[in-house]
Each structure stands twice: as structure tokens, then as C-alpha cells.
Amino acid sequence: MNIRTPLATAFLLATMIPAFAHGPTPQKVAEKIEIKAEPAKVWSVVKDFGALQSWHPDVAKSVVDGQERTVTLKKGGEFKEGLDVADDQQMELNYRLSGDAGDALPVSSYSAAIKIAPKDGGSEVTWEGRFYRADTGNEPPEGKDDAAAVEGMTSFLKNGLEGLKKKLEAGG
Numbered sequence: 001m002n003i004r005t006p007l008a009t010a011f012l013l014a015t016m017i018p019a020f021a022h023g024p025t026p027q028k029v030a031e032k033i034e035i036k037a038e039p040a041k042v043w044s045v046v047k048d049f050g051a052l053q054s055w056h057p058d059v060a061k062s063v064v065d066g067q068e069r070t071v072t073l074k075k076g077g078e079f080k081e082g083l084d085v086a087d088d089q090q091m092e093l094n095y096r097l098s099g100d101a102g103d104a105l106p107v108s109s110y111s112a113a114i115k116i117a118p119k120d121g122g123s124e125v126t127w128e129g130r131f132y133r134a135d136t137g138n139e140p141p142e143g144k145d146d147a148a149a150v151e152g153m154t155s156f157l158k159n160g161l162e163g164l165k166k167k168l169e170a171g172g
Helices: 004-020 039-046 146-169
Strands: 027-035 059-065 068-073 078-087 092-098 107-119 122-133
Touching (some): 039 107, 122 146
Antiparallel strands (some): 027 122
């Protein structure tokens, strides 16, 4: 028996198995906006975990229960988020999806952070999210794939930042 045959077979199997076991890869989006308001004022609005609907145009309501909020979207659907950190010193809010986003967002899980920093006499707000697509199988259907997840999260973050800017620059 040739020793190369079992080695070649083992090598072939070792390289093929990862191809069949492939799942979703983590995705990331980050959006920024400048707001003509002092960082402390922006932070006072952002850190109120239960008041997302007061500045995010896509949110109908958000209700806080302890360290968790239930977010209901105007287009329909709801999801729960858990607050991890609200750091007054760094002006940073970190939270994550608790459970399933259902039909509200095309993701299966995410963590997000909103950071406020001084910029040109006002503020720069960065909102980023790390997430997985809604369907974590090897061949997700359209609308539950990586592209839909990136598009959905990008839209949600951008709309939120624009709503925050509008509220704060209007004196809210």
C-alpha cells in the first residue's frame, strides 16, 4: 500500500470539511454624524435608554424594564435590547439584542455602541453595530442574507443619527 494515498485522502477531507461547515460571518456597520450641540447635551439624550422613540424616526415606542428595553418599530415588529454599559465618563452606550429580532430587523444577533466626542465646538456621534444575518444557515434566502442585514442595520443607524441631529439642533 502506498503511504501517499491515506495522506492525500486525509488532506482532502481536512480541506473539504470546512467548506461544508461554513456559516455566517460577522458583519459590521459604523455611521457618524456631526451635531451642533455640546457633547454633554447629546449624551443626556442618548443615555436615556428608554427614550429612543424621542429621537429615532423609525421607532414608535421603547419601554424599559430594568436593564432591558422593548423597541417597537413604526413599520411593525419589535425586539428587545439589553443595556450593557452607559459610561458617563466616556459618553458611550453599549447594548445588545436580547433574543430574536423577528421581522423587525434582518439580523439574528447584534451588539451596538453609540459614542459621543467633541468636534469643532459641537459633537461627533458614532453608532456602530456588529451582527449576524437573520438566517444563519449556509444558503440564506434573499432578505435574510448578509446584504439585507447590512442594509437594514445601516438604514436603522443612519435614520437614528439623522433623527438625533434633528432633535438636538432644533433645541430638543
